[in-house]
Amino acid sequence: MSRTWQITLSNLQALPGRWGNSLATIFGMAAVSGVLAPxxxxxxxxEATMDATxxxxxxxxxxxxxxVESMSxxxxxxxxxxxxxxxxxxxxxxxxxxxxxxxxxxxxxxxxSSVLVRGISARDTATWGAQRIITGRNIIPGRHELLAGYxxxxxxxxxxVGSTVLVNGVEWLIVGSFEAPGAASSELRGDLxxxxxxxxxxxxxxxxxxxxxxxxxxxxxxxxQDDRRLKxxxxxxxxxxxxxxxxxxxxxxxxxxxxxxxxxxxFASINVMYTSIDNxxxxxxxxxxxxxxxxxxxxxxxxxxxxxxxxxxxxGLLISWSLFHGTTHTSGSMSSVVAPLGLSPDIAxxxxxxxxxxxxxxxxxxxxxxxxxxIAEGLRWEG
Amino acid sequence: MKFTFLILGGLRRRTxxxxxxxxxxxxxxxxxxxxxxxxxxxxxxxxxxHDDRLRVVSRAGFGEHMPVAHANGxxxxxxxxIAAPALAFPGYYQDPGNAFGGAAVEMSSYLSAFxxxxxxxxxxxALLETQSGATVGAALARRFNWQIGDEVPLISTYLVNKDGxxxxxxxxxxxxxxxxNDSKIxxxxxxxxxxxxxxxxxDQSGVAHMFVVGLDGTVPTGNVIASIDALFANSGxxxxxxxxxxxxxxxxxxxxxxxxxxxxxxxxxxxxxxxVLGSASIQSVNxxxxxxxxxxxxxxxxxxxxxxxxxxxxxxxxxxxxxGLLIASISFPFLFEQIAVANMYLSADVWLLGMNIALTLSAxxxxxxxxLLARLEPAQVHARV
Numbered sequence: 001m002s003r004t005w006q007i008t009l010s011n012l013q014a015l016p017g018r019w020g021n022s023l024a025t026i027f028g029m030a031a032v033s034g035v036l037a038p039x040x041x042x043x044x045x046x047e048a049t050m051d052a053t054x055x056x057x058x059x060x061x062x063x064x065x066x067x068v069e070s071m072s073x074x075x076x077x078x079x080x081x082x083x084x085x086x087x088x089x090x091x092x093x094x095x096x097x098x099x100x101x102x103x104x105x106x107x108x109x110x111x112x113s114s115v116l117v118r119g120i121s122a123r124d125t126a127t128w129g130a131q132r133i134i135t136g137r138n139i140i141p142g143r144h145e146l147l148a149g150y151x152x153x154x155x156x157x158x159x160x161v162g163s164t165v166l167v168n169g170v171e172w173l174i175v176g177s178f179e180a181p182g183a184a185s186s187e188l189r190g191d192l193x194x195x196x197x198x199x200x201x202x203x204x205x206x207x208x209x210x211x212x213x214x215x216x217x218x219x220x221x222x223x224x225q226d227d228r229r230l231k232x233x234x235x236x237x238x239x240x241x242x243x244x245x246x247x248x249x250x251x252x253x254x255x256x257x258x259x260x261x262x263x264x265x266x267f268a269s270i271n272v273m274y275t276s277i278d279n280x281x282x283x284x285x286x287x288x289x290x291x292x293x294x295x296x297x298x299x300x301x302x303x304x305x306x307x308x309x310x311x312x313x314x315x316g317l318l319i320s321w322s323l324f325h326g327t328t329h330t331s332g333s334m335s336s337v338v339a340p341l342g343l344s345p346d347i348a349x350x351x352x353x354x355x356x357x358x359x360x361x362x363x364x365x366x367x368x369x370x371x372x373x374x375i376a377e378g379l380r381w382e383g
Numbered sequence: 384m385k386f387t388f389l390i391l392g393g394l395r396r397r398t399x400x401x402x403x404x405x406x407x408x409x410x411x412x413x414x415x416x417x418x419x420x421x422x423x424x425x426x427x428x429x430x431x432x433h434d435d436r437l438r439v440v441s442r443a444g445f446g447e448h449m450p451v452a453h454a455n456g457x458x459x460x461x462x463x464x465i466a467a468p469a470l471a472f473p474g475y476y477q478d479p480g481n482a483f484g485g486a487a488v489e490m491s492s493y494l495s496a497f498x499x500x501x502x503x504x505x506x507x508x509a510l511l512e513t514q515s516g517a518t519v520g521a522a523l524a525r526r527f528n529w530q531i532g533d534e535v536p537l538i539s540t541y542l543v544n545k546d547g548x549x550x551x552x553x554x555x556x557x558x559x560x561x562x563x564n565d566s567k568i569x570x571x572x573x574x575x576x577x578x579x580x581x582x583x584x585x586d587q588s589g590v591a592h593m594f595v596v597g598l599d600g601t602v603p604t605g606n607v608i609a610s611i612d613a614l615f616a617n618s619g620x621x622x623x624x625x626x627x628x629x630x631x632x633x634x635x636x637x638x639x640x641x642x643x644x645x646x647x648x649x650x651x652x653x654x655x656x657x658x659v660l661g662s663a664s665i666q667s668v669n670x671x672x673x674x675x676x677x678x679x680x681x682x683x684x685x686x687x688x689x690x691x692x693x694x695x696x697x698x699x700x701x702x703x704x705x706x707g708l709l710i711a712s713i714s715f716p717f718l719f720e721q722i723a724v725a726n727m728y729l730s731a732d733v734w735l736l737g738m739n740i741a742l743t744l745s746a747x748x749x750x751x752x753x754x755l756l757a758r759l760e761p762a763q764v765h766a767r768v
Binding site: 271 | 418585
């Protein structure tokens with residue numbers, strides 16, 4: 001083992017003399033990790049946001065077939081019917097109302113996106129996503145006041161404290177900004193009754209509830225089916241909010257493109273390593289003649305190839321970090337979700353695993369060639 | 384002739400290196416072909432959109448409902464010739480993998496609003512007379528193997544019928560856009576009668592997601608847009624009207640600036656490729672200094688040797704570019720069909736762009752070795768022997 005190290009080390013010490021050749025591996029792998037890492041940053045940010053949006057044990061009820069809350073309506077009568085379901089006699093039933101405002105994005109005001117405005121009742125603010133006021137003050141029910149999620153205020157124009165927003169033709173004043181888990185920070189928040197009044201709405205959009213201990217989702221859906229007047233679908237929050245994201249497709253495309261790029265980087269790196277052993281034919285033949293085993297030589301080639309790929313992978317990560325870490329990504333057309341981007345250790349780890357894989361695969365054919373080389377011919381090599 | 388021989392000889396000298404370099408380049412050009420192909424397809428689609436047709440959606444956002452009765456108000460406005468209500472009707476056939484896009488529409492007004500929806504007179508008549516009738520795009524009919532007269536159960540993604548499920552049996556009475564010259568987007572959609580959906584849906588009949596508005600040209604488009612939105616201001620169901628082109632460009636941008644992402648990815652791919660090709664080329668020329676010295680010694684001019692180097696690089700890159708773009712154009716229609724957007728083929732523009740890039744790359748890559756060799760004195764390389 002120590003001999004492998006010695007050879008690898010002496011090999012690497014000579015590396016600066018042939019940087020030109022190694023650049024192909026480094027930049028090839030940098031391009032792969034520079035595409036893979038930002039793509040994973042985006043999808044994991046969206047997934048994390050959606051995860052934080054849903055709470056364990058909570059269910060959401062919407063009109064049958066609605067896939068987003070803004071496409072759903074739940075009449076006041078339905079809310080009373082749900083409250084009266086025998087299975088739910090201990091449950092706390094929270095109706096909510098959502099509507100949309102269209103806002104230009106800060107990064108490019110030509111892009112208009114829908115921002116969700118959510119009405120929740122005053123007693124819900126405690127249970128509803130632990131809202132923390134960052135600037136300004138809380139809303140006072142009865143007044144036309146709204147809170148802006150801090151990510152929404154960051155991503156869209158004119159949502160700062162003191163701005164007015166037109167919701168369904170009525171002006172509302174933004175009196176504070178708040179932070180809450182998940183997509184809530186990308187929304188505007190108002191008082192349920194005041195907001196519905198202002199929007200002249202007669203039905204709610206959804207019902208949220210934490211199912212009381214023995215009650216299962218199946219029981220709830222059965223109870224809803226039994227009552228012909230109720231045309232609602234109940235689903236766990238995590239399932240409902242998962243539906244609304246396109247992160248899965250995006251991640252798939254990102255992996256496909258990165259894989260194709262990685263194959264290209266592998267071909268380029270095989271070339272680099274062939275050239276590297278060609279340049280060292282005499283050196284390798286001499287070591288073999290001195291009695292160093294072929295495995296040791298092969299290991300030193302694999303190590304060189306892997307290290308070069310890792311240098312490239314790290315370079316790609318550094319570029320991704322400097323460009324995207326700490327920024328936000330806005331997505332969604334029905335209602336926007338603003339997700340903060342961060343280069344997590346997981347993502348960095350994935351990019352490094354890819355680098356190691358490319359390095360090992362690319363090092364293999366040259367390593368095999370080096371071990372099969374005829375010592376006698378190698379010693380006569382003139383370069 | 385002697386050049387061809389020399390070029391091929393140079394490339395064959397290290398077959399492994401040439402093959403690996405070409406594979407790397409082929410992959411880069413494949414990515415270029417597919418990704419710019421997607422952007423190009425989006426641009427082609429937007430270019431085919433009409434400036435003189437409007438899309439009216441709810442001000443609350445696309446996907447929100449408006450009363451169908453809005454159509455009557457819009458129709459009475461000056462400058463409007465047609466107002467066709469449409470309700471989104473996405474769904475699938477048998478398996479969620481067999482997804483389709485489409486709409487439940489008021490058939491007579493919708494057909495007049497879309498002259499590019501091509502039907503025979505007999506099909507048009509059957510469609511207007513059959514409540515559960517549907518017209519299916521030719522590409523979709525081929526995909527699902529449907530014939531005129533077939534009764535097919537469509538599964539809607541969100542419309543619930545009176546039985547409490549999402550199955551909507553329809554009769555295929557027309558197949559539209561069968562000719563290759565017809566719009567490929569429409570050839571992938573299904574249209575059913577909104578009256579049929581309204582009669583059997585569980586709740587909320589009489590609503591639409593969109594009105595397609597045809598103009599008679601007597602009033603400027605901007606004025607019609609303003610008067611439609613003014614008509615429903617403060618109504619509780621306010622509208623946002625756009626020209627068709629503005630509407631779709633806006634929606635595409637909402638998905639994310641696909642173009643910018645694609646350009647960034649391709650820029651990094653081709654920068655890496657430039658380094659790969661450059662280092663392979665310098666390596667190869669360094670190994671052959673002696674040979675180039677000999678060529679110069681037997682009377683090749685400096686320009687001749689430079690031309691040889693450039694040609695060798697250009698052949699290597701050109702062949703790879705051709706192979707990459709060829710694979711891209713063969714797989715492109717198939718890839719696009721998978722995401723069920725439209726039947727698209729890689730355009731000549733993408734080929735032109737690819738070949739331009741190949742030529743530029745060849746020049747950049749060959750530059751450094753050409754420079755090295757220009758200074759090369761035949762005596763210098765042979766002195767050592």
